[in-house]
Amino acid sequence: xxxxxxxxILAAIPVMGVVALFVFLLLRLTPGDPAAILAGDNATPExxxxxxxxxxxxxxxxxxxxxxxxxxxxxxxxxxxxxxxPVIKMIASRVEPTISIAIATIILxxxxxxxxxxIAAWKHGTWIDRFVMGLSVxxxxxxxxxxxxxxxxxxxxxxxxxxVQGYRSIYNGFGPYFExxxxxxxxxxxxxxxxxxRMTRAAMLxxxxxxxxxxxxxxxxxERGVLLRHALRNAxxxxxxxxxxxxxxxxxxxxxxxxxxxxxxxGRLTVDAVxxxxxxxxxxxxxxxxxxxxxxxxxxxxxxxxxxxxxxx
Amino acid sequence: MAIETVPDVxxxxxxxxxxxxxxxxxxxxxxxxxxxxTLVVLSAILAPLIAPHDPMLLAPAQRLKPPxxxxxxxxxxxxxxxxxxxxxxxRISLLIGLGAAVVSISIGLIIGLVSGFFKWVDAILMRxxxxxxxxxxxxxxxxxxxxxxxxxxxxxxxxxxPEVPRVARLVRSVVLSAREEPYVEAAISVGSCLPKIxxxxxxxxxxxPLIVQSTYICASAILTEAILSFLGAGISPETPTWGNIMAxxxxxxxxxxSLIFWPGLLxxxxxxxxxxxxxxxxxxxxxxxxxxESSK
Numbered sequence: 028x029x030x031x032x033x034x035x036i037l038a039a040i041p042v043m044g045v046v047a048l049f050v051f052l053l054l055r056l057t058p059g060d061p062a063a064i065l066a067g068d069n070a071t072p073e074x075x076x077x078x079x080x081x082x083x084x085x086x087x088x089x090x091x092x093x094x095x096x097x098x099x100x101x102x103x104x105x106x107x108x109x110x111x112x113p114v115i116k117m118i119a120s121r122v123e124p125t126i127s128i129a130i131a132t133i134i135l136x137x138x139x140x141x142x143x144x145x146i147a148a149w150k151h152g153t154w155i156d157r158f159v160m161g162l163s164v165x166x167x168x169x170x171x172x173x174x175x176x177x178x179x180x181x182x183x184x185x186x187x188x189x190x191v192q193g194y195r196s197i198y199n200g201f202g203p204y205f206e207x208x209x210x211x212x213x214x215x216x217x218x219x220x221x222x223x224x225r226m227t228r229a230a231m232l233x234x235x236x237x238x239x240x241x242x243x244x245x246x247x248x249x250e251r252g253v254l255l256r257h258a259l260r261n262a263x264x265x266x267x268x269x270x271x272x273x274x275x276x277x278x279x280x281x282x283x284x285x286x287x288x289x290x291x292x293x294g295r296l297t298v299d300a301v302x303x304x305x306x307x308x309x310x311x312x313x314x315x316x317x318x319x320x321x322x323x324x325x326x327x328x329x330x331x332x333x334x335x336x337x338x339x340x
Numbered sequence: 341m342a343i344e345t346v347p348d349v350x351x352x353x354x355x356x357x358x359x360x361x362x363x364x365x366x367x368x369x370x371x372x373x374x375x376x377x378t379l380v381v382l383s384a385i386l387a388p389l390i391a392p393h394d395p396m397l398l399a400p401a402q403r404l405k406p407p408x409x410x411x412x413x414x415x416x417x418x419x420x421x422x423x424x425x426x427x428x429x430x431r432i433s434l435l436i437g438l439g440a441a442v443v444s445i446s447i448g449l450i451i452g453l454v455s456g457f458f459k460w461v462d463a464i465l466m467r468x469x470x471x472x473x474x475x476x477x478x479x480x481x482x483x484x485x486x487x488x489x490x491x492x493x494x495x496x497x498x499x500x501x502p503e504v505p506r507v508a509r510l511v512r513s514v515v516l517s518a519r520e521e522p523y524v525e526a527a528i529s530v531g532s533c534l535p536k537i538x539x540x541x542x543x544x545x546x547x548x549p550l551i552v553q554s555t556y557i558c559a560s561a562i563l564t565e566a567i568l569s570f571l572g573a574g575i576s577p578e579t580p581t582w583g584n585i586m587a588x589x590x591x592x593x594x595x596x597x598s599l600i601f602w603p604g605l606l607x608x609x610x611x612x613x614x615x616x617x618x619x620x621x622x623x624x625x626x627x628x629x630x631x632x633e634s635s636k
Contacts, residue, residue, distance in 0.1 A: 045471020050483075057487045064487055164619070168612035170563055172570055172586065173604035180597050191594075279478035283567055297479065298571050301486040309483050317474040 035328060039321050046317045047099065050310045051092055054082075065108060065304045078108060082307075104314070105307035107300075114311040118293055124194050125281055125292035127204075131212040132277065133270070136219035141266065143220070144227025145254060148235060159224055166221025171280050175214040175287035182210060192289040211288045215280045219273055226269040230262035237261070263334050271327040278316050363624035364617065373616035380610050384430035393421035395428040395580045413602055416585070417592055425580040426603055432492070432581040433562045433610065439496050440561030441554040444503035449546065451504065452511025453538050456519065462512070469505035477502035481564055482573045495575055499564045503557050510553055511546050518545045548625040555618030559611045566607055582607045 054061050062078040063070065078084070082105075083091050098105070104114040147159035183191040189210055195203040234240065235258055243257045244250075285294035293312065300308035365371040383390065392410075398418050405415040413422050451469070455462040472480075484498035518524060519542065527537050568574035569583025570590075577584050582603040589599025 041467045042470045042474050045468050046474055049471060049475070053483060054487060061487075164615055165612065168559070168615050169608045170566055170604065170611070172567070173600070173608055176593060176597070176600045176604070179593070184594060184597075275476050278476040279567075282478055283571070286571060297482070298573070301482045301571070301573050304486055306487070309479075309486065313475055313479050313483060316476050316479060320476070321474050 032329065035325060039325055042321055043314075043318060046314060047096065048092075050313050051095060054306055054310070055084075055088060055091070065306055067304065081106065081108065099314070104311040107305055107308055109303050109305050114307050117296060117308065118311065118315065121291055121293050121296050123196060123292075124285070124290045125294060127197070127208055128211045128215060128284065128290070128292070129277060129281060131208055132215045132219060132280075135212055136216045136223055137270070139216070140220040140223035141227050141259075143224040144266075145231055145259060147224070147228040148231030149250075149254060151232060151235075156228075159228065163221040163225045166217045169217070171214060171218060171283045172287050174217050175210070175284060178210050178214055179287075192287075194288075194290045194292075207288075211284050211290060214287065215277070215284045218276055218280060222269055222273045222276065223266065227262065227266050230265040231258055234258045234262045261335075264331055267327055267330065267334065271324045274320055274323050278320070360624075363620045366620055366624070370616055370620045373613040373620075376609050377613035377617065380430055380606065380613070381434060383427050384434050387424075387427040387431060391421075391424035391427045393424045395420060395424040396578065397421075407598075414596070414598055416599055417588060422585070422599065422602060425585055426582070426606060428580040429582045429585055429603060430606065430610070432575060432579065433565055433583075433607070435492075436496055436499060436565040437558040437562040437614070440499045440503060441558045443496070444500045444507055444557055445550055445554055447500075448504045448507025449511050449543070449550070451508040452546070453515060453542060455508065456512040456515025456542070457534070457538065465508070466512070469508050472502065473505045473509075475502070477560075477564065478567060481568060482571065485568060485573045490573065490575055492575060495565060495568060498568070499561045503561070507550070507553060507557070510549055514546045514549060515542050518542050552618055552622040552625065555614055555621060559614040559618065562607070562611055562614070 054065075057064060060075075061082070062075045062084055065078055066074050083094055086094070102115065104118075106113055107117060110117070143159050143162075147156045150156050179191055182189050190207055194207055197204045231254075240253060240257055243253045248257075281292065282294035282297055284290070285292045286298055289295075293315075296308065297312045299305075300312070363370070364374045397420060405419075407414045413426075416422055416425065451465055455465040480502050481495075481498040484501065485494055488494045488497075524537065524541050527541050532540075565574060565581065566583035566586070569581050570587045572587060574583055574587075575581055577588065585603045586600045589596070589603075592599055
């Protein structure tokens with residue numbers, strides 16, 4: 028187990044190394060002078076020179092990489108070209124809305140999708156099953172911003188139940204915070220529900236055909252117990268895997284959702300940085316999200332052993 | 341021995357079973373998806389003929405008009421005809437979808453074939469693919485576009501890069517299992533050259549899964565293009581694309597939701613149709629998948 032743990036963590040290092048190399052080379056190998064690209068068309072020579080020194084662009088490529096990686100490993104993600112503040116501070120100050128909707132979305136998606144998937148598998152072949160599968164294809168296909176605007180139209184503009192846009196910190200009271208979190212969470216959870224429901228159904232169908240499920244039924248255990256205790260627990264591994272791989276969808280969705288609902292989170296920070304060509308912020312966000320993605324999937328791999336004692340490494 | 345295995349291979353090889361166009365009308369829902377997609381494609385191709393107005397023509401006096409006989413679904417904030425812009429917008433979306441599918445499958449196929457066959461290249465290529473797959477595709481795409489400027493080509497490249505590793509992984513897994521087959525061993529032992537083994541014996545195995553994969557890439561590329569435009573990091577704003585029309589509509593959403601509703605509807609229908617057709621192609625090419633998915 029410990030050996031596996033160490034091997035698994037070591038395997039994550041080259042992945043992050045490739046991400047870092049990609050981010051590093053993307054700016055340097057783009058045709059043209061990187062400083063000129065970042066500064067825009069109306070830049071003065073002083074501005075160009077400041078960007079060059081700030082990013083170390085005057086050094087040879089390998090020296091640049093070594094200094095850059097060295098700083099990165101010490102947690103120094105660089106300084107914004109626009110506001111001159113350290114990127115890490117900018118991210119820290121905008122992380123609250125993003126974490127809030129991400130966690131709310133994962134909880135909501137699991138609470139809705141797992142029962143949907145279980146029922147679809149249980150009532151396999153009936154209209155309920157077809158309805159859940161249809162819902163899942165639609166959930167995959169309708170773009171997240173279209174869902175967002177439809178929800179705003181119905182619940183905020185027509186019914187006036189909820190605020191249209193914006194964000195209030197949780198420190199200013201739970202009511203206003205929660206109220207403004209409902210629509211973004213609903214918006215973001217659609218695709219995640221589609222993904223998890225589909226996977227839960229497929230995993231449940233596999234397990235429901237097993238001998239031990241038939242045995243459990245033959246013993247006269249109530250259907251609820253068969254489904255939850257015998258089938259769902261054994262179907263948990265693929266479901267949890269898809270929650271991990273779906274994390275990439277969640278990150279992409281957050282960027283769009285925050286723009287639709289005007290939430291001051293790190294997704295908005297990224298979009299603003301892209302529009303202003305603030306490359307240190309963009310590269311920090313790519314490194315950060317990839318790091319979170321790799322870590323989440325690492326943790327999920329390790330969680331298998333806890334969930335399913337049959338898996339040994 | 342060798343003679344015995346030949347008919348067996350011919351029967352079980354998934355590519356020996358051709359893909360007729362019959363699957364496009366397998367169920368009423370898939371038939372509906374086929375009709376919808378055909379209509380969307382036709383309207384995009386024929387846009388110059390059927391669009392009632394010039395999609396770029398500014399008419400400040402006609403700003404944000406409601407639907408009328410002249411402007412069937414109204415005008416946008418610059419007085420341009422919304423219907424014409426949506427018809428033209430489909431051209432970019434479908435072009436990107438098709439382009440991304442073709443390019444990423446071509447590159448991914450080569451990477452997958454090579455890494456499935458050479459162990460030492462495999463180790464390096466797959467680490468690079470793993471790294472690229474760890475970057476959320478939207479972030480990767482907007483980073484590429486922000487640095488190299490927003491043209492049709494850069495947007496296409498930006499959308500294609502994140503799809504390549506998925507194709508390469510798929511091809512590699514097919515090659516890894518196919519190269520253990522007797523007919524590949526036989527080809528190696530009679531001294532066929534490597535390109536011939538790859539092209540004649542390994543590549544055909546990948547066609548079926550790649551057809552299915554290409555539909556999913558197409559759907560996700562259309563979606564990514566719309567998201568890029570919507571975030572302001574896509575093709576230049578005056579070009580009519582579904583994402584651009586919606587991006588402009590954001591500021592006027594409270595007074596004129598149809599600027600987001602109509603392009604959003606068409607976008608959703610296009611992606612939904614492509615996804616449904618992809619599922620149908622998968623079931624038609626590999627009935628075992630369908631069995632596993634739906635009739636246990």
